[in-house]
Amino acid sequence: MDTRASSITNPYNGPLEGDNAFAQITHNVTRIMQAPRPPLAWYIAFAFALSLLGVFGLSLGFVVWEGIGAWGHVHPVAWGFPIVNFVFWVGIGHAGTLISAVLFLFRQNWRTAINRFAEAMTIFAVVCAAVFPGVHIGRPWLPYWMFPIPNQMQMWPQFRSPLEWDVFAVGTYATVSILFWYMGMIPDFATFRDRSTGTVRRFVYGLVAMGWRGSSRQWHRYERAYLLLAGLATPLVLSVHSVVSFDFATSQLPGWHTTIFPPYFVAGAIFGGFAMVVVLAVPAREFFGLKRIITIKHLELMAKVILATGMIVGYAYAMEMFVAWYSGAMYEQFAFLNRAFGNYAWAYWTMIFCNVVSPQVFWFKKMRTNVWVILIVGIIVNVGMWFERFVIICTSLTRDFLPANWGAFIPSPVDYATLAGSFGLFFTLFLLFCRYLPMVAMAEVKAFIPESHVHDH
Amino acid sequence: MSDSEQTSNSAAPLYGVLAEYDTPTALVKAARKVRDAGYRRWDTYTPFPIHGIEKDMGITMTKLPWFVLVMALVGMATGTLFQYWTNGIDYRWLISGKPFWSWPANIPIIFEMTILFSAFGALGGMLFLNNLPLPSHPLDLKERFRRASDDKFFLVVEASDSKFDDKETRDLLGGTAPVVLEDVLEDRITSSVVPRALMYSMVILGAASLVPFALFAQSRSAKSREGRLHVVWDMDFTPAYKAQEGNILFGDQRAMRAPPLGTIAQGHLEEDDHMFTGKVGDSYAIGLPSSITATEATMLQGKQQFGIYCAPCHGLGGEGNGMVNERASTLKQGWVPPSNLHQQYIKEQPAGQLFGTITNGIRNMPGYAAQIDPDERWAIVLYLRALQKSRAASVDELSDADRAQLK
Numbered sequence: 050m051d052t053r054a055s056s057i058t059n060p061y062n063g064p065l066e067g068d069n070a071f072a073q074i075t076h077n078v079t080r081i082m083q084a085p086r087p088p089l090a091w092y093i094a095f096a097f098a099l100s101l102l103g104v105f106g107l108s109l110g111f112v113v114w115e116g117i118g119a120w121g122h123v124h125p126v127a128w129g130f131p132i133v134n135f136v137f138w139v140g141i142g143h144a145g146t147l148i149s150a151v152l153f154l155f156r157q158n159w160r161t162a163i164n165r166f167a168e169a170m171t172i173f174a175v176v177c178a179a180v181f182p183g184v185h186i187g188r189p190w191l192p193y194w195m196f197p198i199p200n201q202m203q204m205w206p207q208f209r210s211p212l213e214w215d216v217f218a219v220g221t222y223a224t225v226s227i228l229f230w231y232m233g234m235i236p237d238f239a240t241f242r243d244r245s246t247g248t249v250r251r252f253v254y255g256l257v258a259m260g261w262r263g264s265s266r267q268w269h270r271y272e273r274a275y276l277l278l279a280g281l282a283t284p285l286v287l288s289v290h291s292v293v294s295f296d297f298a299t300s301q302l303p304g305w306h307t308t309i310f311p312p313y314f315v316a317g318a319i320f321g322g323f324a325m326v327v328v329l330a331v332p333a334r335e336f337f338g339l340k341r342i343i344t345i346k347h348l349e350l351m352a353k354v355i356l357a358t359g360m361i362v363g364y365a366y367a368m369e370m371f372v373a374w375y376s377g378a379m380y381e382q383f384a385f386l387n388r389a390f391g392n393y394a395w396a397y398w399t400m401i402f403c404n405v406v407s408p409q410v411f412w413f414k415k416m417r418t419n420v421w422v423i424l425i426v427g428i429i430v431n432v433g434m435w436f437e438r439f440v441i442i443c444t445s446l447t448r449d450f451l452p453a454n455w456g457a458f459i460p461s462p463v464d465y466a467t468l469a470g471s472f473g474l475f476f477t478l479f480l481l482f483c484r485y486l487p488m489v490a491m492a493e494v495k496a497f498i499p500e501s502h503v504h505d506h
Numbered sequence: 507m508s509d510s511e512q513t514s515n516s517a518a519p520l521y522g523v524l525a526e527y528d529t530p531t532a533l534v535k536a537a538r539k540v541r542d543a544g545y546r547r548w549d550t551y552t553p554f555p556i557h558g559i560e561k562d563m564g565i566t567m568t569k570l571p572w573f574v575l576v577m578a579l580v581g582m583a584t585g586t587l588f589q590y591w592t593n594g595i596d597y598r599w600l601i602s603g604k605p606f607w608s609w610p611a612n613i614p615i616i617f618e619m620t621i622l623f624s625a626f627g628a629l630g631g632m633l634f635l636n637n638l639p640l641p642s643h644p645l646d647l648k649e650r651f652r653r654a655s656d657d658k659f660f661l662v663v664e665a666s667d668s669k670f671d672d673k674e675t676r677d678l679l680g681g682t683a684p685v686v687l688e689d690v691l692e693d694r695i696t697s698s699v700v701p702r703a704l705m706y707s708m709v710i711l712g713a714a715s716l717v718p719f720a721l722f723a724q725s726r727s728a729k730s731r732e733g734r735l736h737v738v739w740d741m742d743f744t745p746a747y748k749a750q751e752g753n754i755l756f757g758d759q760r761a762m763r764a765p766p767l768g769t770i771a772q773g774h775l776e777e778d779d780h781m782f783t784g785k786v787g788d789s790y791a792i793g794l795p796s797s798i799t800a801t802e803a804t805m806l807q808g809k810q811q812f813g814i815y816c817a818p819c820h821g822l823g824g825e826g827n828g829m830v831n832e833r834a835s836t837l838k839q840g841w842v843p844p845s846n847l848h849q850q851y852i853k854e855q856p857a858g859q860l861f862g863t864i865t866n867g868i869r870n871m872p873g874y875a876a877q878i879d880p881d882e883r884w885a886i887v888l889y890l891r892a893l894q895k896s897r898a899a900s901v902d903e904l905s906d907a908d909r910a911q912l913k
Contacts, residue, residue, distance in 0.1 A: 225625040265565070274628045
């Protein structure tokens with residue numbers, strides 16, 4: 050897109066106020082919150098997201114009222130779309146913490162431009178994910194049975210079940226991600242507080258900033274806490290999708306009962322999560338004038354991560370096939386041949402194309418630096434990662450040991466409505482975040498520009 | 507901040523002296539001077555963490571990691587002991603004969619609890635050590651201090667420092683080339699008293715929020731004739747029709763559903779007419795069906811069944827003089843006696859007709875289809891034939907061995 054043309058139509062691409070680099074960064078980020086109204090594109094996107102959210106509410110309401118039979122899942126595919134969507138969204142939710150924590154520990158300072166909204170994306174994705182098992186349990190008014198709460202049944206949950214591990218892993222992940230996200234935002238909330246003019250805004254931002262005043266003694270403890278949280282979140286982020294994969298791997302179903310699942314799920318989660326980050330970053334930097342902060346260099350680096358994790362995922366697909374053959378187990382061999390050439394072969398090859406073939410364009414620098422290519426590949430990868438979960442669940446469940454137990458899964462319109470609707474929830478939350486919260490970690494970005502260096506001697 | 511507010515605060519005591527700098531380098535240089543002058547109650551305020559300023563300010567390593575370590579251990583212990591107590595002691599799950607406590611399967615949750623507690627420890631410890639949340643601060647009254655979260659760097663030496671001196675401190679800071687050097691007064695504007703109306707409404711709301719929980723607790727312990735209160739009934743109330751009840755939902759208004767016409771239970775497809783009805787076409791079958799063979803075993807089976815079901819009336823020899831007949835005859839109440847099975851017309855009946863009589867009954871003899879399986883009925887027919895033969899056989903028909911035995 051021609052930057053001059055867009056600077057005319059989009060006030061956010063105008064010149065930055067401030068006589069130094071720090072003030073310009075502050076202005077670049079805070080003008081989104083300070084502007085009387087967001088750009089027209091935000092309103093269009095928000096209207097679209099809200100209507101999808103309405104679809105989500107109505108379809109879930111219908112499922113709760115009518116019973117989960119309104120979804121298309123039948124024997125033997127009792128998991129169907131809800132669990133596909135759950136694993137998909139939890140996977141999306143991995144990139145945020147990975148960027149915040151793992152890249153922080155590896156001192157990849159370029160992360161500061163994107164970590165904040167990647168973390169926001171993580172939390173919103175986990176919210177979307179949590180809805181599905183919550184409704185899929187069949188009686189959505191009883192999810193507290195999954196938690197160790199004393200009750201009149203005098204029962205405790207079975208802590209040795211992978212499904213219970215899931216409750217703890219996803220619950221801990223959501224909590225720690227929110228803590229991490231919130232703590233990262235405290236200094237930026239202080240900036241928002243100090244720069245907002247309205248009484249309500251000053252009060253609300255002041256409340257959440259908790260009286261942060263940027264004292265160096267406070268920064269010292271703050272940075273230590275951030276480092277510790279990053280250190281804690283790193284094994285956590287690896288554990289979450291490993292535990293999700295245990296839901297499958299500890300069962301005895303051919304195609305699920307494999308030891309490669311935990312690393313393969315984690316790599317896939319990072320892959321899909323980064324793809325979602327670029328899908329959100331490209332329009333966000335365009336419409337909110339953040340191109341000086343989220344540069345094409347950042348997008349290129351993310352494209353490289355997508356390429357690398359895409360190769361890991363491709364390796365995992367190949368290794369699954371190899372192990373099935375090498376195992377000599379009849380059912381295992383059938384399960385994987387059936388995946389590639391059986392009743393859901395179309396879904397398998399869609400997955401291969403999206404996840405293994407499409408990222409290969411990122412070998413070329415021209416492609417890595419073209420926002421349109423990055424955006425389109427990001428979308429394709431997300432489609433592919435959704436199909437990966439669909440393939441894992443549907444091929445294994447519809448063709449297990451006994452042909453008498455075989456079946457077919459045909460999604461119902463309500464399935465499609467809840468899937469589309471979950472994107473409505475995700476985008477609604479994300480657009481609200483863009484408008485009202487600091488989309489870029491200003492303090493962190495400031496700390497890594499050349500002007501921040503202390504010239505000592 | 508309006509001028510009137512500023513003046514109303516002008517009588518307040520001094521909080522400290524504020525110096526403003528444009529660059530981190532200038533701030534760091536000033537910080538070293540203040541550190542070396544031996545001040546203790548002072549701080550710098552920056553929009554981002556300046557790396558290495560800890561040394562320039564003489565800040566020692568925070569105790570925060572110890573907080574986190576303690577919380578991690580507490581989380582780990584909680585995860586372990588809670589799972590051990592719930593699944594190993596309080597509510598034991600017996601799964602495939604596995605031990606009640608098999609710790610490897612409890613590791614994922616112990617791990618998650620460790621991380622969860624430590625994360626709360628990291629954030630909570632940071633807030634606690636930083637004395638946050640802190641609603642008001644004397645520096646908030648400085649309009650220019652708002653840029654501490656934007657692009658300016660500040661250094662404040664507090665008046666409460668034992669080394670603080672009105673002139674010396676100002677000279678020290680003035681020598682660090684600040685952009686601005688100003689006094690900061692204590693905050694006498696922001697009231698530290700919470701408004702009474704707010705207090706009361708908080709107390710009332712707090713008390714009101716306990717009401718639902720009190721009601722829950724009350725209804726959990728109280729006895730009631732009404733049954734439990736349910737928002738969603740789940741399967742607590744699942745009325746079912748009883749077998750012989752009416753049911754207006756069906757056309758025939760019966761709760762029981764009749765199987766469709768021609769329904770056959772598994773293993774009861776009785777295709778062979780000879781075997782199951784004793785008839786071939788419209789006439790009685792002459793011999794045994796193909797699945798029954800006349801062996802000694804079949805004969806003995808027939809003898810046993812005859813003894814059980816036939817002999818009470820017909821007698822062990824089949825002459826119609828069983829115990830039931832003997833007793834009934836003495837009572838003389840219109841008893842129709844059982845037939846003597848050695849009569850000529852019975853001897854001439856085809857095997858299929860005898861089978862039919864056992865199956866369906868005759869005169870006041872009931873049908874035995876419900877009690878005797880078809881193959882056993884055929885065995886009885888076979889035994890009866892042998893019995894009839896035994897009464898009218900000639901010596902010539904015996905084998906040589908049997909004839910020798912007779913002599």
